[in-house]
Amino acid sequence: AMAGILRDSGLARSCFQAARIRRRWPRVAQNLGLVLVDRTATTAASGKAPVPKPKYVVPRMRVRADSYGVVCTARTVEGVGLEEFQKTSRHLSDDWKAVRVAVTQVKPGKIRIRAVRIDPLSxxxxxxxxPATLPVLKNLDSLQVGMDEYAENVNLRLSNVAGICICGLPGSGKTSFINNMLVRLAPHPAVQFIGLDGKTDDPTTQGDYADVADxxxxxxxxxxxxxxxxxxxxVEFRRxxxxxxxxxxGRKNFWHGQATPDWPLVIVIIDExxxxxxxxxxxxxKALKAKNALAAQNVQHVEDLIKKxxxxxxxxxxxxxxxxxxxxxxQIRDVCSVSLAFACRTIDAAVAALGDDIRQYPESSPVALQDPVYVGVATMAVQGRPGFTRVRMPxxxxxxxxxxxxxxxxxxxxxxxxPAASLLAIAQED
Known part of the structure; x- marks a missing residue:
C-alpha cells in the first residue's frame, strides 16, 4: 500500500494533509466555534463548590485522502450544522492549506467537506x-461529461431536455465536448445522430466530424x-x-420509458x-434574398424541433x-433547457449564454476561462446544485x-x- 502511495505523489501529499487535519481538528474546531459548549454541569453547581469548566463537544470527523485533496465527513452537534460549517469554510481552507473548500449536507446530521489541495480545472x-470494451449506458437520463472544481464527477441531464446550447470562443472546447458525448453514447443501440456542420462543405471527409462520420x-x-x-x-419526422x-x-412521453432501437433517441447536432x-x-x-429566406425557415424548423x-x-x-x-x-436560445459556456470574451456574451444570473457568480464566470490552461473548461448549471459549476471536460x-x-x-x-423514415431515405439517396 505504501508503495502505491509513493507512486502517486499527489495522493502522498494528500495523505500528509489528511493526517494534519485529523491531528489539529479538535483545536481548530474549538477556535472556529464549531463545537458544542455543554454548560449543564455549571448550572448544577451550587454553594461554595468550584464551578466546573464547560465541556466542549467536538463534532466527530472522518478524513479520506485522494490525489486532489481530502474529503471530510463530520457529524453535527447541537448548534453546529451546515450553516456554521459553511461560514467557516474560508478559514478551514487557510488552515488546511487548500485552494478551495466546499461544504454540503449529505443527510440530516452529516456534513461533507471537500477540500482540494490543487485545482483540478487546471x-x-x-x-x-x-472501443471494444466501451460500456453501454444503462439509461439515457444523464451522461457523465467531466469533473468539477472539487474533482467530483458531473453529469449532464438528457431526460426531458428540449435543447442544449453550447457557446464559447473558437478553440475553447465546444466540438471536443460534443465528440466526448458522441463517444460515450456511440455503443448504445437506441441512439442515432444527425449532424449539420457549418464549418465545412464536406463534413464526411473534412472538419471536426469526419473521424466519427461512420x-x-x-x-x-x-x-x-x-x-x-x-x-x-x-420537422416532418417529429410530426x-x-x-x-x-x-x-403506449405512452405520450418518450422519457417515461426506455429507448429502444425501434424508437431511438435522435440527437441532432448543429455545429456553428x-x-x-x-x-x-x-x-x-435575388440570390441573397433567397438565402435569407432559407435562413428564416431554418430558424422556424429548429425552433419547432426544440419546442416540440x-x-x-x-x-x-x-x-x-x-x-x-x-x-x-x-426564440431558440431561450427554450434550450441546458446551456454551457466555454471561454467568453465579455460578460454580455456570458449572460447571453447562461442568463443574467451569472452576474451574481463572478467566480464562475466563463469570462475568467480565457487563459489557455482552461481550454476544455465550461461553466454550466448542474441539476441539484445552486448557482453555476465549472467543469473540466476530458x-x-x-x-x-x-x-x-x-x-x-x-x-x-x-x-x-x-416511423416516417423519409429523413433516412434522404440519407440513402445522398
Whole structure:
C-alpha cells in the first residue's frame, strides 16, 4: 500500500494533509466555534463548590485522502450544522492549506467537506477508452461529461431536455465536448445522430466530424439549401413521431420509458449554428434574398424541433461561438433547457449564454476561462446544485473517436427502421 502511495505523489501529499487535519481538528474546531459548549454541569453547581469548566463537544470527523485533496465527513452537534460549517469554510481552507473548500449536507446530521489541495480545472484530462470494451449506458437520463472544481464527477441531464446550447470562443472546447458525448453514447443501440456542420462543405471527409462520420445516420455541411431540406425533413419526422407515439410506445412521453432501437433517441447536432440562421443585407440581390429566406425557415424548423421534439425523443444540440441573439435567435436560445459556456470574451456574451444570473457568480464566470490552461473548461448549471459549476471536460483523441465510431457503425439504422423514415431515405439517396 505504501508503495502505491509513493507512486502517486499527489495522493502522498494528500495523505500528509489528511493526517494534519485529523491531528489539529479538535483545536481548530474549538477556535472556529464549531463545537458544542455543554454548560449543564455549571448550572448544577451550587454553594461554595468550584464551578466546573464547560465541556466542549467536538463534532466527530472522518478524513479520506485522494490525489486532489481530502474529503471530510463530520457529524453535527447541537448548534453546529451546515450553516456554521459553511461560514467557516474560508478559514478551514487557510488552515488546511487548500485552494478551495466546499461544504454540503449529505443527510440530516452529516456534513461533507471537500477540500482540494490543487485545482483540478487546471489539469487537462483525457478520455481514451477501448472501443471494444466501451460500456453501454444503462439509461439515457444523464451522461457523465467531466469533473468539477472539487474533482467530483458531473453529469449532464438528457431526460426531458428540449435543447442544449453550447457557446464559447473558437478553440475553447465546444466540438471536443460534443465528440466526448458522441463517444460515450456511440455503443448504445437506441441512439442515432444527425449532424449539420457549418464549418465545412464536406463534413464526411473534412472538419471536426469526419473521424466519427461512420456513426452518423446523416451528416451534412454548410450548404444552406441542403441544411434547410434536412431540417424540414426532421420537422416532418417529429410530426410523424407525435402522431404515432401513443400507438407505438403506449405512452405520450418518450422519457417515461426506455429507448429502444425501434424508437431511438435522435440527437441532432448543429455545429456553428449561426451559419444556418444568419441574415445578411441583400441590397436587392435575388440570390441573397433567397438565402435569407432559407435562413428564416431554418430558424422556424429548429425552433419547432426544440419546442416540440423533447417528448418524442428528439434532442437538439446547438454550438456557436457566441450565444447572442445575432448568432442564435432568442426564440431558440431561450427554450434550450441546458446551456454551457466555454471561454467568453465579455460578460454580455456570458449572460447571453447562461442568463443574467451569472452576474451574481463572478467566480464562475466563463469570462475568467480565457487563459489557455482552461481550454476544455465550461461553466454550466448542474441539476441539484445552486448557482453555476465549472467543469473540466476530458479530451478524446481523434484516433479513439474514429475507432469508436467505426466499431459501432453497425448500430446506424437503415431506411425504414424508424416511423416516417423519409429523413433516412434522404440519407440513402445522398
Amino acid at each position: 489539469f487537462p484530462s483525457t478520455y481514451d477508452p477501448d 456513426r452518423f445516420t446523416l451528416l451534412v455541411g454548410d450548404d444552406l439549401e441542403q441544411a434547410n431540406k434536412v431540417l424540414a425533413e426532421l 410523424a413521431r407525435n402522431a404515432s407515439i401513443r400507438t407505438l410506445l 449554428a449561426h451559419t444556418y440562421f444568419a441574415q445578411v443585407k441583400d441590397g436587392g440581390d 421534439g423533447r417528448s418524442v425523443g428528439i434532442l437538439t444540440i446547438l454550438a456557436t461561438q457566441k450565444g447572442t441573439g445575432d448568432a442564435i435567435p432568442t 479530451f478524446v483523441p481523434d484516433d479513439t473517436a474514429a475507432a469508436v465510431a467505426t466499431h459501432h457503425r453497425g448500430l446506424v439504422l437503415s431506411r425504414g427502421q424508424l
